[in-house]
Amino acid sequence: MGYERNIMGMTIEELGELMMKYGQPAYRAKQIFERIHAGDAMSLDEITNIPASLKEKLRAEGIDVFPVNILERLESKLDGTKKYIFGLHDGNVIESVLMEYKHGYSICISSQVGCRMGCTFCASTLDGRIRNLDAGEMLGQIYAIKKKEGIKVHSIVVMGCGEPMDNFDNLVRFLNLIIHPMGMNLSGRNITVSTCGITEKIRELADMKFALTLAISLHSPTDELRRTFMPIANKYTIEELMKAADYFFEKTGRRVTFEYSLIKGLNDTKECAMELSRLLAGKNSHVNLIPVNPIKERKWERSSDNSVNAFKLMLEKNRINATIRRGMGADIDAACGQLRRRYLGSERPE
Numbered sequence: 001m002g003y004e005r006n007i008m009g010m011t012i013e014e015l016g017e018l019m020m021k022y023g024q025p026a027y028r029a030k031q032i033f034e035r036i037h038a039g040d041a042m043s044l045d046e047i048t049n050i051p052a053s054l055k056e057k058l059r060a061e062g063i064d065v066f067p068v069n070i071l072e073r074l075e076s077k078l079d080g081t082k083k084y085i086f087g088l089h090d091g092n093v094i095e096s097v098l099m100e101y102k103h104g105y106s107i108c109i110s111s112q113v114g115c116r117m118g119c120t121f122c123a124s125t126l127d128g129r130i131r132n133l134d135a136g137e138m139l140g141q142i143y144a145i146k147k148k149e150g151i152k153v154h155s156i157v158v159m160g161c162g163e164p165m166d167n168f169d170n171l172v173r174f175l176n177l178i179i180h181p182m183g184m185n186l187s188g189r190n191i192t193v194s195t196c197g198i199t200e201k202i203r204e205l206a207d208m209k210f211a212l213t214l215a216i217s218l219h220s221p222t223d224e225l226r227r228t229f230m231p232i233a234n235k236y237t238i239e240e241l242m243k244a245a246d247y248f249f250e251k252t253g254r255r256v257t258f259e260y261s262l263i264k265g266l267n268d269t270k271e272c273a274m275e276l277s278r279l280l281a282g283k284n285s286h287v288n289l290i291p292v293n294p295i296k297e298r299k300w301e302r303s304s305d306n307s308v309n310a311f312k313l314m315l316e317k318n319r320i321n322a323t324i325r326r327g328m329g330a331d332i333d334a335a336c337g338q339l340r341r342r343y344l345g346s347e348r349p350e
């Protein structure tokens with residue numbers, strides 16, 4: 001099942017065709033689209049401006065607004081970050097995060113149930129990829145949080161469970177819907193898409209000229225080290241990745257962010273900082289340093305504050321833009337995939 005059954009993931013043109021099929025006037029497509037994407041309808045019942053007989057016919061054919069229901073909501077006592085566990089129509093569960101920054105609210109969503117990329121510092125991949133989310137299920141996470149909290153969303157980050165580029169068609173559909181003027185009308189500048197580095201998809205996205213922020217999970221300045229904890233590094237070299245990043249910048253004019261999770265004794269050394277500086281010298285880029293959140297299934301430890309600061313200083317000395325990502329929600333299973341695993345461990349549906 002996918003967008004051809006989930007009304008939340010349909011474009012206005014597809015809704016138009018659907019309405020024609022059911023003998024409905026063309027304006028119904030606009031009514032439905034607006035109620036879902038600019039209103040707060042999360043189910044067919046909540047689209048109150050279309051006839052009940054039409055809803056019955058749609059349901060009879062398995063066409064519906066697929067549920068993305070909040071099953072659990074956790075709030076950090078440290079910084080107010082909120083985490084949500086959502087239940088999907090097939091019993092799968094996913095997680096999202098709401099963070100409040102000075103400039104407004106930001107939501108980090110999942111793009112897949114699980115992930116098959118196998119990064120060894122990540123809890124999302126421990127059971128592999130279960131399935132892709134359709135575009136409606138990606139949007140549903142945002143709409144459900146927005147509705148629950150009564151907030152205006154400033155930015156979206158596709159950096160939760162899953163590799164967005166491994167679910168490319170749904171990602172593109174999602175992006176087109178979230179920037180739609182009749183929907184949330186979000187600017188590309190307020191959207192970040194993360195990838196562990198599937199280079200041909202980076203190029204494809206660049207060709208589509210979405211002026212968004214691309215965040216590449218680099219985590220190591222050398223192929224040799226990267227291969228020890230990111231299996232994707234066996235497929236694409238850092239050189240290929242850098243060429244794809246340059247291509248993205250050329251096509252979109254958007255500075256690429258490199259995510260760098262600092263793991264104690266592994267990639268947080270002075271030598272790594274020097275190597276990273278050489279790699280990024282002269283590039284219009286930004287490094288986001290992330291003191292890694294420990295996960296109990298893996299052996300990695302978080303770098304000390306001293307090492308994190310020294311790493312950043314070294315980059316800055318070499319004229320590389322770098323920031324340290326503020327740890328958010330550390331008291332509520334902060335690492336991506338942890339909360340979902342805890343939920344499944346205690347309450348896995350039969």
Ligand code: SF4
Binds near residue numbers: 117196
């Ligand atoms: S870090 Fe991202 S790409 Fe790597 S396993 Fe986790 S979710 Fe997948």
